[in-house]
Amino acid sequence: MTRRAARLTAALLILAGLAACSGGGSGLGSAGSAGSATSMPGGGNRQAQPQTVERRETIWDVFSDRRNPNDTVAVNKYLWNASLDVLNFLPIQSIDPFTGVIVTGYGTPPGGGRSYRATIKVSDPALDARALKVSLQGAGGAAVAPDTVRAVEDAILTRARQLRVQDRNL
Numbered sequence: 001m002t003r004r005a006a007r008l009t010a011a012l013l014i015l016a017g018l019a020a021c022s023g024g025g026s027g028l029g030s031a032g033s034a035g036s037a038t039s040m041p042g043g044g045n046r047q048a049q050p051q052t053v054e055r056r057e058t059i060w061d062v063f064s065d066r067r068n069p070n071d072t073v074a075v076n077k078y079l080w081n082a083s084l085d086v087l088n089f090l091p092i093q094s095i096d097p098f099t100g101v102i103v104t105g106y107g108t109p110p111g112g113g114r115s116y117r118a119t120i121k122v123s124d125p126a127l128d129a130r131a132l133k134v135s136l137q138g139a140g141g142a143a144v145a146p147d148t149v150r151a152v153e154d155a156i157l158t159r160a161r162q163l164r165v166q167d168r169n170l
Contacts, residue, residue, distance in 0.1 A: 075100040075122040078167075079132050082159035083120045086152065090118055106139060115139045118152070127160055129153070 075097060083102055084092075090104035100122035106115045117137045124131035134153045136144040 074125050076125050076127050076131055076160070078127050078160040078163045079122045079156065081163055082156045083122065083132075083134075085163075086155045086159050087118055087120070090116070116144065120156075127164060129157060132156060 080097065080100070080102075087102075087104060089109055090107035092102065093105045094101075094103045096102075102118075102120040102122075104118045104120075106117045108115045115138070117139075119135040119137075121133040121135075122131055123133065132153060134149055134156065136149050136152065138144050
């Protein structure tokens, strides 16, 4: 008898979970139907503007791939590639071209004795200094001089301009 009760309980829990995921409404809310006629103060009728229906999310949306094919990456490709070129001595920990963030691990620059770690954010599709944000950290969490950060930013911007000129010459 206990096995039967356990099966019944499991079935009821599954059904309750599915019922909670269903949404249960028509999706129109209190807006009514989308194309109904409304009366005007002068006695005439006019067609109501179509109401936008917000789509409700369900558990099944997690499994479907509904990306917009028209989405574009909003980072400057020259700044992105220049950042990778200039900081090629640092090991890459994570990289996300959709948000424009590059996170590196600790590495020592050629001819240098101190190791650094960098986080680079390319925030705009324009080849502009405002689109680039570089953050450096020394070994052990030590602060890095602002002149060093500025020099790295300048090197990345210079390399990005060189890459753009190379593309135009092709």
